[in-house]
C-alpha cells in the first residue's frame with residue numbers, strides 16, 4: 001500500500017480528498033501547514049506528496065514553492081488555483097512532478113496519483129536493481145587478504161550495523177567504506193565522507209548538524225549539515241580518533257537515538273544514516289588514555305574490518321599498478337616494462353596503495369613512448385635524476401636534453417601543470433621554463 005501525504009489548509013478539502021484516495025486503496029496522512037508537512041514527511045516517508053502552494057502562515061506561493069525541493073525525493077504534485085499556470089510551471093522547475101488545478105476533479109486526481117505512483121514504483125525498482133547488481137567496487141587484488149575483505153564486505157554491506165575500518169594510512173579504508181555503501185540497500189543514496197581531523201573543532205558541530213539562521217555571527221541563513229545530506233545513505237567518519245570530546249558526546253546521542261539538534265535549534269531532527277568510521281590510530285589505547293570516550297567507541301565500533309598494508313599483499317602490487325595506468329586519461333596505451341614490474345616488487349611501500357598510485361601516475365607522465373620503465377618509476381618516487389638508469393647517451397648533448405625533458409616533465413606532473421610552480425622547483429624563471437619547453441617540443445610555440 002502506498003502512503004500519500006496530502007498538504008492543504010482547507011479542512012473540508014483534506015477530508016474529502018483523503019476519503020476519496022483512501023477508497024482507492026491508499027494510506028493518506030494529512031498536514032495543514034508547511035511545518036507539519038515537513039515533520040510528517042520525515043516520520044511517515046510517504047511515496048507521494050500532494051501539496052497546496054498557498055498555505056498559512058505566509059500565504060505566499062514562494063513559501064509553498066520553497067517546500068517542493070524538500071520533498072523532491074518522491075514525486076510531488078502541486079495543487080494550484082485555476083488561473084495559476086505560471087506558478088505551476090515554476091513548481092515543476094523546482095522539481096515538482098505534476099500539477100492539478102483546484103477545484104480538483106476526483107477522476108483526474110485518481111489518474112495523476114496513479115501516474116505519479118507508477119513513476120515512484122519504477123524509481124524504487126531501479127534502486128533495488130542497482131543495489132543487487134554485482135558491483136565493481138574498485139578494489140583491485142587477488143591476495144588472500146583482499147579476497148577475505150571483499151567477502152566480508154559482501155556479507156556485512158547489506159546489514160545496517162555500524163562498521164569500523166582499521167588499517168594503515170593509504171591502505172584503502174575509504175574505498176572499503178564506499179564498497180560497503182554500494183553493497184547496501186542504501187547504495188543509491190548519498191555517501192558522505194567527513195574528514196574529522198580536517199575540520200576545525202569549532203566548526204565541526206555546525207558542519208555535521210547544520211545551523212539555523214542567526215545562531216552565530218555569520219549564520220545568515222539556515223544551512224543543512226552533513227548528517228542531513230547523508231539521510232538515506234552512509235556517513236563516513238574518517239580519522240574518527242580526531243573527533244573533539246564535546247562532539248563525541250553529541251554524536252553519541254545521535255548514534256543512540258537517531259536524532260540531533262542543529263546549532264541554534266530547539267527541535268531534534270531525525271536522520272536515517274548508517275555510520276562507517278575509520279582510523280589508523282589505536283583507538284583502544286586512546287580510550288585507555290581518556291582521549292576517546294568509551295561509550296562513543298563501543299557505539300561506533302560495531303563490526304571491524306581491517307585493510308592490510310601493501311607489504312602484506314605484495315602479490316597485488318603489479319595488478320594495482322596496471323590498473324592505475326589503465327585509469328589514466330591518455331590517448332596512448334601505456335604498459336609497464338619488465339624491469340618496472342621487477343622494481344615495483346622490490347620496493348617497500350610505507351604509504352601503501354596511495355603511495356603506489358602516486359608513483360605510477362608520475363612515472364607514467366615521465367615515460368617516453370608507451371612503456372613505463374623502472375627508471376621512470378624510480379625517478380618519480382625519489383625526484384632524483386640520479387635514479388634514472390644511465391641511458392646509453394650517444395652524445396653529451398643528447399643526454400643533457402633527455403635529462404632536461406625528464407626533469408621538466410616531472411616538475412610539471414608534480415605541480416599539476418602549474419608553470420610558475422614548476423619553474424620555481426627547477427630554479428628557472430617562468431619564461432625560461434616556457435622557452436625550454438618549446439625547444440624540447442613539450443609545448444607548441446606561439447601565444
Ligand SMILES: Nc1ncnc2c1ncn2[C@@H]1O[C@H](COP(=O)(O)OP(=O)(O)OP(=O)(O)O)[C@@H](O)[C@H]1O
Pocket residue numbers: 138139140141146167168169170171172173174175176238278280307320353354357
Ligand atoms: N584495493 C585497492 N584497489 C584499488 N585502489 C585502491 C585499493 N586500495 C586503495 N586504493 C586507492 O588508494 C588510494 C588511497 O585509498 P583510501 O583513500 O581509501 O585510503 P585510506 O586508508 O582511507 O587512507 P587514509 O587513512 O590516509 O585516509 C585511493 O586512490 C584508492 O582508490
